Amino acid sequence: MLFSILQAIFLLAIVWKESLCAFQAPLFSGLPTERSVGELETNSRIIYQITATDPDGDAFACSISSVTPTWGEFGVTYNTLLSKWTVNTVNPTFDYTNTTQFTVTIACDDSNTTPRTGVLTVKVVDNDLLQFTNLPVSTTSFDASTTGAGTTLYTVSATSALNSGLLSYTISPMTDFSIDASSGKVTNNDHLNRQITSPVDLWVTVSDGTIIAEDHLRINMHNVNNVPYWTNLVTPQTISIAEDTASGTLLYSLTSQDNDVGAALSYSMTVNPVTDTTKFSFSTNTLELRLASGQSFDYETRNFYNITFTVDDTMASTTSILYVNIQNAHEACYFDQTLYHVTAPEGAAGTGSMNPNFVVSDYDGTSTYSYSFLSFNNSNRFSIDASTGIIDYAVHYDIDNSAMPNLVYLTVICTDTTSKTGTSQVEITVTDVNDNAPSFSTASSLLTVNQYTSPGTTIGSAAPTDADSGVNAEFTCSGTSAVSAALTYYQIGSDCGVYLLSSPAGTLSYGTMYTMTITAIDKGSPALTSTSTVDILFKELTTTTVTTTTTANPYNFWDDDGAVAAFSMAIILGALLAAVFLYFCIRCCYTGLCCGPDPCDFCNWCNSRNCNCCQHRNRQTRTITPQEYRNPRRAEEFDYYDKNFDSDYESLKNEELRRPRPLNSSSSRVHGLRDYPDFPNSQSAQLTPSNAKMVEPGRVVFTRGRPLPIGYY
Template identity: 25%
Template sequence: MNLLRRDSLGTGQLLRLVLLHTAWEVGSGQVRYSLPEESKHGTFVGRLAQDLGLEVSELVSRMFRMVSKGRGDYFEVNLQSGVLFVNSPVDREEVCGQSPLCAIDLEVIVDKPLRIFHVEVEIQDINDNAPVFSVNEENLSIAESLTLPGSRFPLEGASDADIGTNSLLTYKLSPSEYFTIKVQTNEEQSKSLILVLQQSLDREETPAHRLLLTATDGGKPELTGTVQLVITVLDVNDNAPSFNQSSYKVRLLENTADGSMVIKVNATDSDEGINKDILYTLRGVTQPNVSATFRIDSNTGEIRVNGELDFENTKLHEVRVEATDKGNFPLSGHCSVFVEVLDVNDNAPELTITSHSLPVPEDAPPGTVVALISVSDRDSGDNGKVTCSIPPDLPFQLVSTFKNYHSLVLAEAVDRERVSEYKILVTARDEGAPSLSASSSILVPIADVNDNAPAFPQPVYTVFVKENNRPGAHLLSVSASDPDLRENAFVSYSVVERSVGEQQPVSSYISVHSESGHIYGLQPFDYEELQVLQFQVRAVDADSGYNAWLRYEVQEARAAGPFRVGVYSGEISTTRALEESDGPSQRLVILVKDHGEPALSATATVSLSLVESPQAVKWDSRQRVGSERPLVDMNVSLVIAICSVSGLFVLVIVVYVGLRCHPGPEVMCGPGKATVVCSSEVGSWSYSQRQSRNLCVGEGTAKNDLMVFSPNCSNWAEKIGTVKEQELAPNSSGQVSFMNLFYIYYVFKYFEI
């Protein structure tokens, strides 16, 4: 008989045992058997008759009978053998549940004499029940990333109908790096099953975890129960949209139409729901004109041309695209789209005249650079290669100098008199398809040089003059032409000096006006003395150039009084009739300068004396750089010397005063010294050269013509021709100007007449 464990008995069960023990002691005793549950029919329990002290043979006669107390007919007694056996299997869990002590009470009754026996059959637990979970599949939801490692999630444990060791359960979780199982016992000795998170979950990596939880009891053999744990990982917006490429490269022609699709970008988001919905925008553009050149569809990611592409402005566009999800806390991803613009021949070449040397002198040698031309084309490659050309049959050519620079040079000699200017059309053409071109005109004037001599229309002029002609009478006029321009075409006339008759110079007979070509007789001709006068006029152009142009002015304009000087002629004249208030003398300082760079100048001092009656005055002429030569004394006999080409200056003055002031008082000039001033070249005065002149003028004369000039000693004929003097013709009053007489005087003195 198995003993009961006192620690597993409840209060009621203990009381029952006490009563049974007492009945056993008082009555016929008590028998206790032990039987594993689920024993089969006929299983031997014990020798009941023998254990009760009853004879087997008397069981029938004494009316042996066994009564079960409401537990069903689980047991039977064989009356022939007195053995207690199992009539039907006993399920302990059905009979006693989770009670730690499970026994079936039997009462055995016999008559003659009447006796009652108490029999107890303890039903022993066997491990016939496996652990059982309440559900076959348990679902859990855990948020990704936000749930920290160590987080605990309670689970419903398994149950086992067995007791004791057979009901002691252990749990095991299928292998997982994310979860583990712990059994926690609280203060009340209650056990709870806990699922522990070992590391953060990533829904995008594993959206759901399926784990098998196994419960194992302590029986022999062990029995197990399982439950499927389905752990769903809840999405958190922890993933930014990402493009399948970090950068894209696209090529487009610069004439691509507005609205044309450039590229379609695609970004994906590993999240779900609104966390994976994406909007596309253009962000962080590196060039300010990108937003004006491209646009993007916010839903599809299609990038299209928005406006015009211009290769010449921007050859490469970098467009940054941003993809943003629609989560509560939006995340973004980025990519770059590089759009290379391909050149199209849409720009014509450009011509620029960067410098030029115009006009071109007609004596310029071949190879002279006329202009520097730069060409450019904003296109690239063959579209930007430019060739330049000019029309053929021109005395010019284009020479390539450096890259896109060309020099327009003179290819052959030019003649201004033949072609005065050239209009050159320069054409620049690129090598694109189709080719584009641009043209620019250059007007090249040809500058004149003095390469043509003056020419007379006829080589010989014949004129008939009556003898005893009036002095200063006009004989004839000659005219020469020069095909050159401006100063190169200015012609001055002079007489080629030679001796006539008794070694008299021809200039004592005639005079030619340097500008007009008018020829005048200086004295009355005498047929008995001279029947034919032959002389030669040679015309000279102004080949000294611009630097030889002279300008005259009074150095002290306020001190000029009633006198003035011709700006270009150098002629000193009166501005009004002379009066006593003008004083007995005047002193003028005449300044002459050329037009060179730098300008050179010289000065001359002219002293004028006013006399009331004919008297001798002294004429004194000095020059610091010239040599002094004595002048012949001038007296009354000089009047005759004028007719015979006399060189006496005093007689000239007397004649001049007589003709000019007739019948006024006569002015006479006394003897004195005169110096002929010579310059090596016209216009070559140095800064230190000065001249001084002393003149005498009759009181009350109405003279308004007076000029002083200096002939060139080395080439007097040519240089005299460049001086602008008054005509030798008489003025309106029939008088010869003092300037003309002065001119004759210097000519005579130069030849020592």
């Protein structure tokens, strides 16, 4: 509970302080300064006019804050004639032997802030008195209509008790009146008939070189001049004239007034543009404005005129303006430009106040138009005043981070009273507002340095980011520290980097930490700032043996030239083996065996296709005498082959068997097993299981017909 009360008091104190800071006290001009008074003065009079202003425009009051050494001799009052606060003597009883100088402290208070003070030093002149003998005074009334320039209106006089020097006079204001500095004669600078108010209050001062006295002089007048004026053109007026108005037509009739009986008035007219002055005629007798004879309006050339009328009585004059709009024939409205340009800062919805200064014309003579946007290309983000054409944001428009485009082209439509429309384009350039302060990623951070860190080293960086664009997104940094010693070793650069200025080794103890405050300020107007802190720790770095470990790259087979060469040779060898294997496969498919007693068996098939692959059949073959088969049980198996074949089965002894046997014409088979003459033909008697007998386990022989070749067993 107590904490909540203290918190509330603290917040109220902050609010009170901010409210005070929002106001400024009145400011003095001319203080401190000095003034002198005579010891013999006993009358109350002005000795100083206070010049003070309030910057806030607040009303204020001035008073004496203190007087040293006494109090009752002086006072502060407001003088309505001067419209100023003045310091006055108040029934003084000066005594030079006791007091030769007073210090008067003046305070002006506007009740919103603590008042400022100014000091006026008042010196007492021994046994002296300077005073007017005939002021203040209000003069007799002068006839303003007959009083010419240079007329002596009054002669001011003053006396000095010590006659310490020549007296000098001044007067204010000096616009229409002046005073002779030595004689005190007050005269008018111009004929009094130029004066339009009466009376006139003047302020006269006299000085003997030490003391200054001032007082009031009022000049009274009668028959003061009255200023003439236009009774029906007191404020600017606007008229609309059709383009096809005939020459000589009355456009406007003026009336004037001068309260001075018998005043002679003169009149004049000025047309803007001056080049079109001849289009109008103005009678100084009837005060009628007409379209001049032989003249006509051309809406396409000029549709607007400013005409200034002046009435003068030789002493004062009054001017007034008449605006003339020229209306066209009935056609659609149109803009005077095909493209308008406006620029405005980004802002909230309802702000912007972009005025393209649309000038819309209408050949129909219509003077009232309404504005709108064509619904296209971001038009929903803007609004336009239907009558003035002022453009505002319809949404909160923010171009930061390219959230919205900074250049937009909109089509604006004018609609006249006949519902006819015309179009133009407006280019809206949205400028960036510095509404984002630089932002640090962290509120605080920690950096370390050691005894080996070299001066000038960048030990860290705390660069913020800024969501604005352009110059508003640029920023610089600076750094401070509550500990001044920190600035000896560390510095925050303008680039927001943290730099080591000098090595703390040998000066600071290890473990010493300094806190730096980093302030980032952007380059926008007004500039925005943000802060972050960085703790910089000085710590010892111990040296350790560094072991370098080399990691071998993994083996890649294709990076090994030898391996690639071996692989290539293996591919070639494999291709050769595959070719040999393919050869035997083909031979097997067409001959039935991969090899046989006669290598030309395969070539016989080839000869049927005009091959010359069996030219080797006539070469000399070697003869091998076979040995007797050791197994008597199988001797009969070789009898057949001994009679018909060589021992190596390469050639036949029987010439008849050596001749090729033609294929059976009735058979469609063109390849298959070799048709040996000793192999039972499919057209002859077939061997059956009854023709075979088991001669030993796993061995079968046929008992009918001639023995088969050994390869069939």
